[in-house]
Amino acid sequence: MTGTYLGMPAFPKAAHDAVHDPVLRGNLRHATHTIRAKRARAVGELSDWAALREAGRRIKDHTLRHLDRYLVQLEESVTAAGGTVHWAADAEEANRIVARLVRESGESEVVKVKSMATQETGLNEALEAEGIRAYETDLAELIVQLGKDRPSHILVPAIHRNRGEIRDIFRTEMGEWGRPAPEGLTDTPAELAEAARLHLREKFLRAKVGVSGANFMVAETGTLVVVESEGNGRMCLTLPETLISVVGIEKVVPTWRDLEVFLQTLPRSSTAERMNPYTSMWTGTTDGDGPRAFHLVLLDNGRTDTLADRVGRQALRCIRCSACLNVCPVYERAGGHAYGSVYPGPIGAILSPQLRGTASEIDASLPYASSLCGACYEVCPVAIDIPEVLVHLRERVVEGGPAVRQGNTVVLQPAKGHAAERAAMRAARWAFTHPGALRTGQRLASRTRRLHPCALPGPGRAWSGTRDLPAVPPEPFRDWWQRTRGGKDGAK
Amino acid sequence: MSSRERILGRVRRALADVPADEVPYEEAVSRDYLREHGRRTTGETVELLAENLVDYRAVVHRCDAEELPLLVLRLLAERGSQEVLVPPGLPPEWLAGAGPVRVHDRAADTAGRLDRVDSVVTGCAVAIAETGTIVLDGSPDQGRRRISLVPDHHICVVRVPDQVVSSVPQALERLDPTRPLTWISGPSATSDIELDRVEGVHGPRTLEVILLG
Numbered sequence: 001m002t003g004t005y006l007g008m009p010a011f012p013k014a015a016h017d018a019v020h021d022p023v024l025r026g027n028l029r030h031a032t033h034t035i036r037a038k039r040a041r042a043v044g045e046l047s048d049w050a051a052l053r054e055a056g057r058r059i060k061d062h063t064l065r066h067l068d069r070y071l072v073q074l075e076e077s078v079t080a081a082g083g084t085v086h087w088a089a090d091a092e093e094a095n096r097i098v099a100r101l102v103r104e105s106g107e108s109e110v111v112k113v114k115s116m117a118t119q120e121t122g123l124n125e126a127l128e129a130e131g132i133r134a135y136e137t138d139l140a141e142l143i144v145q146l147g148k149d150r151p152s153h154i155l156v157p158a159i160h161r162n163r164g165e166i167r168d169i170f171r172t173e174m175g176e177w178g179r180p181a182p183e184g185l186t187d188t189p190a191e192l193a194e195a196a197r198l199h200l201r202e203k204f205l206r207a208k209v210g211v212s213g214a215n216f217m218v219a220e221t222g223t224l225v226v227v228e229s230e231g232n233g234r235m236c237l238t239l240p241e242t243l244i245s246v247v248g249i250e251k252v253v254p255t256w257r258d259l260e261v262f263l264q265t266l267p268r269s270s271t272a273e274r275m276n277p278y279t280s281m282w283t284g285t286t287d288g289d290g291p292r293a294f295h296l297v298l299l300d301n302g303r304t305d306t307l308a309d310r311v312g313r314q315a316l317r318c319i320r321c322s323a324c325l326n327v328c329p330v331y332e333r334a335g336g337h338a339y340g341s342v343y344p345g346p347i348g349a350i351l352s353p354q355l356r357g358t359a360s361e362i363d364a365s366l367p368y369a370s371s372l373c374g375a376c377y378e379v380c381p382v383a384i385d386i387p388e389v390l391v392h393l394r395e396r397v398v399e400g401g402p403a404v405r406q407g408n409t410v411v412l413q414p415a416k417g418h419a420a421e422r423a424a425m426r427a428a429r430w431a432f433t434h435p436g437a438l439r440t441g442q443r444l445a446s447r448t449r450r451l452h453p454c455a456l457p458g459p460g461r462a463w464s465g466t467r468d469l470p471a472v473p474p475e476p477f478r479d480w481w482q483r484t485r486g487g488k489d490g491a492k
Numbered sequence: 493m494s495s496r497e498r499i500l501g502r503v504r505r506a507l508a509d510v511p512a513d514e515v516p517y518e519e520a521v522s523r524d525y526l527r528e529h530g531r532r533t534t535g536e537t538v539e540l541l542a543e544n545l546v547d548y549r550a551v552v553h554r555c556d557a558e559e560l561p562l563l564v565l566r567l568l569a570e571r572g573s574q575e576v577l578v579p580p581g582l583p584p585e586w587l588a589g590a591g592p593v594r595v596h597d598r599a600a601d602t603a604g605r606l607d608r609v610d611s612v613v614t615g616c617a618v619a620i621a622e623t624g625t626i627v628l629d630g631s632p633d634q635g636r637r638r639i640s641l642v643p644d645h646h647i648c649v650v651r652v653p654d655q656v657v658s659s660v661p662q663a664l665e666r667l668d669p670t671r672p673l674t675w676i677s678g679p680s681a682t683s684d685i686e687l688d689r690v691e692g693v694h695g696p697r698t699l700e701v702i703l704l705g
Binding site: 027030031032034035045046047048051052054055058059061062065066067068071072081087088089093137138139140143155156158159162163166189190192193194196197200201204205206218221223229230231232234235238239249254255256257258259260261263264271273274275276277278279280281282283286288289290298300304305307308310313404407 | 494495496498499500501502503504505506507509510514517520521522523524525526529544548599602603604607620622623624625630636637638641660661664669670671672673674675676677678679680681682683684685686687688689690691692693694695696
């Protein structure tokens with residue numbers, strides 16, 4: 001992933017700083033609460049939501065279980081329609097391919113549609129190093145790019161910024177990149193959108209190369225789909241002469257008909273609309289309409305490693321709607337940056353440690369960035385059981401064991417820093433397999449209950465600082481049962 | 493080994509647990525969701541389309557074939573349009589009489605040239621009532637994709653009830669995936685500032701839909 005995420009502190013440290021930022025807390029609370037209620041209304045309009053969700057889950061699962069077949073079919077369809085397909089095993093290879101294609105076109109700048117895949121590969125920085133300027137054209141991505149910032153949300157990367165901050169960024173930075181912000185720009189959203197329109201229009205009109213991702217790729221027809229709101233996507237997909245789309249291999253669906261499910265569930269889950277303002281679908285190239293050259297770069301970058309994990313592979317069903325971020329109590333308070341990845345929130349907590357592995361401090365901490373409340377699973381339009389995968393990844397972090405990295409099976413060492421947890425579990429195992437010792441211990445604990453402190457000493461102090469220690473009953477359960485047979489004899 | 497072989501090899505190794513005789517696609521995917529939501533007469537479906545278009549800030553007009561040319565001229569005049577883009581196969585009677593200069597969509601024109609045109613008039617391929625969506629497929633009465641994108645004012649004529657379907661599944665059945673498709677639901681908008689919807693960014697900021705019946 002991008003260099004900007006290297007050396008990120010573990011989630012608890014990053015989140016600790018974020019929760020003490022009152023502006024950030026206010027911005028996130030406002031935005032996530034606004035969208036939550038709207039999403040519930042939009043989903044409530046469809047009486048068959050549960051059936052659509054189940055169909056989406058099954059389509060994605062089936063595709064993933066036969067991914068090799070569908071990728072080969074997709075390649076054939078795209079090629080037959082006039083496109084060129086490239087395969088990129090990792091981020092560096094994807095960036096290299098895109099840079100080469102841009103150079104071959106003779107251009108030194110590209111316009112970009114918002115794309116998670118190219119955020120993931122750090123394409124903009126890689127192009128910059130090759131002397132190619134990449135202009136982000138999605139409003140939120142523009143705010144992030146102008147503010148030399150990092151994205152903090154899948155759908156709205158600048159969700160951590162309020163309107164006043166956005167106005168300030170536009171005023172000070174737009175001139176550096178092209179047309180400056182209009183004089184006297186206020187912080188009303190309509191004026192800010194107008195400023196973005198004026199700033200980007202000259203770039204759209206002269207652009208020769210567009211770079212995009214895609215929401216869906218149809219294996220049967222070779223059709224790519226981009227779902228958007230502003231029209232910047234349409235601009236980048238139709239005005240340039242060359243179009244390069246970088247897409248994760250998990251974005252393929254088998255048939256044209258499958259779109260009928262996702263075009264109903266995605267807009268309602270993400271922007272809470274019946275339908276997003278613009279959806280573009282293209283199949284290869286069309287004579288006299290749009291780009292003359294179309295390149296599709298299929299990106300692995302850890303996806304096949306994720307696929308090898310039988311519990312974790314369900315994360316690849318994700319259609320990047322971001323509903324799980326918007327309902328997550330942890331995301332709402334910690335914000336997206338604390339997750340140290342372009343994929344924040346609950347889905348990021350299971351995707352990043354699988355795509356990147358759990359070797360770094362931040363990735364090993366992500367499976368713990370959750371209270372396991374399950375709200376994410378409930379709203380997920382493809383029914384990813386995020387809590388299940390979180391618990392599975394916690395086990396992997398603590399216990400180590402076999403995993404696949406870059407296509408090879410490796411044996412992970414148990415993570416450092418969980419020694420106390422492991423010792424406690426070992427002690428519990430010993431106690432539960434030695435009933436005599438357990439009984440003696442429980443009786444001892446019951447008889448000394450008046451002497452128990454109300455807070456733990458030493459390193460346990462932090463834990464009991466915000467929690468009550470469970471009270472030990474006056475009599476162990478087993479003794480009570482032995483004495484009363486569960487109260488059957490009428491004895492108390 | 494090429495990256496293609498490397499990736500496909502990794503996929504196959506990752507899927508070693510998938511049995512060779514797994515249920516085929518047709519059985520694996522349940523389709524017990526609805527083909528459309530609720531029962532409506534044709535008239536009610538058109539009504540729902542109008543409602544949902546308006547809900548997402550499109551301006552809706554209704555007229556018959558005889559009234560159409562005057563209505564189009566009036567909308568262009570109200571806007572003060574000097575020039576109007578015309579796709580190659582637009583029925584000539586839609587834009588009869590005097591009015592703004594017709595600019596024909598030519599391949600040689602630059603995007604900058606189109607940017608100076610005030611309005612565009614197109615037909616459509618299909619309209620979806622449940623979502624308030626019109627779909628363009630690049631047919632001669634709609635032209636290439638850029639003409640309905642660069643001008644700031646788009647007038648789209650929908651033939652009702654023939655071109656109107658209830659739902660997304662019904663629309664996909666009618667569309668040809670080999671054509672470049674643009675689905676439009678209201679004017680350009682964004683939710684990027686505080687997750688609140690604001691109309692008007694890069695695409696046409698005014699979308700007028702004429703229901704021609």
